[in-house]
Amino acid sequence: MALKQWLQRGGHWIKQAMPGYCAFCLAPALAGRGWCATCLDELPWNLHACRQCGDPVSHGESLCGYCLIDPPAFSTTQAGLLYQGAIKQLVHDFKFHASPRAGMLLAELMLLTPPDKLGDAFLPVPMTPMHARFRGFNQSHWLAERLNRQLGTPMVSARRIKN
């Protein structure tokens, strides 16, 4: 219920880090974490996902309808959480308001659901110079750096050639 109430209040978490307290509801946090057990439980976990594209599927199915008919060029996708509710709000705040607190929470949450097999490298999505100016920095690069430090998987970079 804690997350639902938080979203009803407008979904603004505590933007200043308050060590020991949940970023969403201010209850005491789990040891070393930015959230409490209740809010963690209520996050939109992607429990049954298409193994190729990561979209939610019915329990027991391994591929979604799109991947059965017209599969994408990539073979697997890991998406532990759905772009909904509190997660949507966190991504929005990180992407458009450059909130470091939101970024830290997203990196911590990504580390809770690492892929079964780590790939060869992290490749942050490159930005156009215009987007880089607008957003201040490349958020996917920032996240990849944190994951690289924790998981040890190397980082590679790419240059965007088309807007």
Ligand SMILES: [Zn+2]
């Ligand atoms: Zn909480």
Ligand SMILES: [Zn+2]
């Ligand atoms: Zn799919």
